[in-house]
Amino acid sequence: GKGIAVLTSGGDSQGMNGAVRAVVRMGLYVGANVFFIKEGYQGMVDGGDNIVEANWSSVSGIIHKGGTVIGSARCKAFRDREGRTKAAKNLVKRGITNLVVIGGDGSLTGANLFRQDWPALLQLLVKKGEITEEEQKTYSHLNIVGMVGSIDNDFCGTDMTIGTDSALHRIIEAVDAIASTAYSHQRCFILEVMGRHCGYLALVAALSSEADFVFIPENPPPENWGEKICKKLQQERSMGQRLNIIIVAEGAIDQQDVPITAEGVKKVIVDKLGFDTRVTVLGHVQRGGSPSAFDRLLGCRMGAEAVLALMEATPETEPCVISLDGNQAVRVPLMGCVLKTQAVARALQDHRWDDAVQMRGRS
Numbered sequence: 001g002k003g004i005a006v007l008t009s010g011g012d013s014q015g016m017n018g019a020v021r022a023v024v025r026m027g028l029y030v031g032a033n034v035f036f037i038k039e040g041y042q043g044m045v046d047g048g049d050n051i052v053e054a055n056w057s058s059v060s061g062i063i064h065k066g067g068t069v070i071g072s073a074r075c076k077a078f079r080d081r082e083g084r085t086k087a088a089k090n091l092v093k094r095g096i097t098n099l100v101v102i103g104g105d106g107s108l109t110g111a112n113l114f115r116q117d118w119p120a121l122l123q124l125l126v127k128k129g130e131i132t133e134e135e136q137k138t139y140s141h142l143n144i145v146g147m148v149g150s151i152d153n154d155f156c157g158t159d160m161t162i163g164t165d166s167a168l169h170r171i172i173e174a175v176d177a178i179a180s181t182a183y184s185h186q187r188c189f190i191l192e193v194m195g196r197h198c199g200y201l202a203l204v205a206a207l208s209s210e211a212d213f214v215f216i217p218e219n220p221p222p223e224n225w226g227e228k229i230c231k232k233l234q235q236e237r238s239m240g241q242r243l244n245i246i247i248v249a250e251g252a253i254d255q256q257d258v259p260i261t262a263e264g265v266k267k268v269i270v271d272k273l274g275f276d277t278r279v280t281v282l283g284h285v286q287r288g289g290s291p292s293a294f295d296r297l298l299g300c301r302m303g304a305e306a307v308l309a310l311m312e313a314t315p316e317t318e319p320c321v322i323s324l325d326g327n328q329a330v331r332v333p334l335m336g337c338v339l340k341t342q343a344v345a346r347a348l349q350d351h352r353w354d355d356a357v358q359m360r361g362r363s
């Protein structure tokens with residue numbers, strides 16, 4: 001059968017295990033030999049015990065676990081030709097010519113580069129006498145498929161990335177817990193959430209928790225935001241509102257690119273209004289805990305589709321990433337999505353906020 005390997009790379013997220021499980025079981029179902037690559041690209045470069053053949057039961061009892069049981073890493077060596085050559089040798093020696101990469105845009109860029117470079121890498125290995133010409137011929141082409149695992153939902157081309165829904169559950173649990181204590185004491189709570197340069201987590205958390213304000217990178221507030229926010233808070237208190245919730249995305253900035261932090265917002269409120277104001281920075285709690293039903297299923301469906309895509313791939317097929325389009329797992333061009341994701345980052349840098357939001361759409 002065909003050799004398929006699956007790895008997780010970059011930041012971990014809930015639901016990655018469901019995706020790994022689906023790749024393994026769908027792969028076995030279609031008669032492939034399936035391998036885990038542990039510790040991301042580092043495991044592929046190092047080889048040895050990092051690449052192990054999987055069977056049906058090796059993915060039992062992982063769907064409910066957060067993070068990724070096969071480990072993830074950032075790997076400097078894979079950025080260089082030398083590292084990728086070692087990785088290629090490790091795959092050829094195990095008959096692997098199909099790769100499922102679960103990670104962010106960096107990981108998928110690396111996978112695409114590896115695929116493009118593959119023939120040259122094999123040529124180099126033949127020259128060095130590390131693989132035979134026969135092996136070079138048999139394994140002449142590498143197929144890749146990507147899946148996006150990220151709590152940030154910051155990838156262009158998919159409605160949801162694997163892990164976002166679970167992170168939202170963690171955030172909402174925290175806001176609800178905080179709201180009850182804030183209500184008792186008439187406090188103002190400021191919550192900082194993750195998301196890097198994407199305000200999705202902050203925005204959705206704010207909408208679902210009746211927050212008073214939200215700060216996101218895509219919509220920097222006007223210069224006088226301090227005054228505006230205090231006026232509104234004062235008004236609400238005078239009308240009997242006992243608690244205030246403000247959500248700040250970790251990447252929030254003002255129109256001059258100055259970061260807006262939870263502590264900064266607190267200072268403004270305390271200085272102007274003297275409200276009892278508390279800050280909670282949620283941090284890694286958002287990545288933790290068990291994946292939501294949505295993320296488990298998302299991983300499963302995407303993993304199964306990834307294997308089908310590999311089975312149908314020819315050397316001429318453009319590499320794809322499995323994305324969620326409405327309620328369907330579909331294939332979209334990998335590099336198109338990566339380039340668009342990078343274009344969004346540039347648009348945000350250049351203060352073209354509307355462009356960034358437009359481009360973030362699915363297609």
Ligand code: ATP
Nearest residue numbers: 010011041074075078079103104105106107109110
């Ligand atoms: P996250 O969104 O969680 O940060 P990511 O996949 O974008 O995930 P990166 O740190 O950018 O995270 O990339 C993960 C790994 O992918 C890197 O450590 C490196 O091994 C590989 N990689 C990234 N970019 C490239 C590249 N241009 N060429 C080769 N390898 C790359």
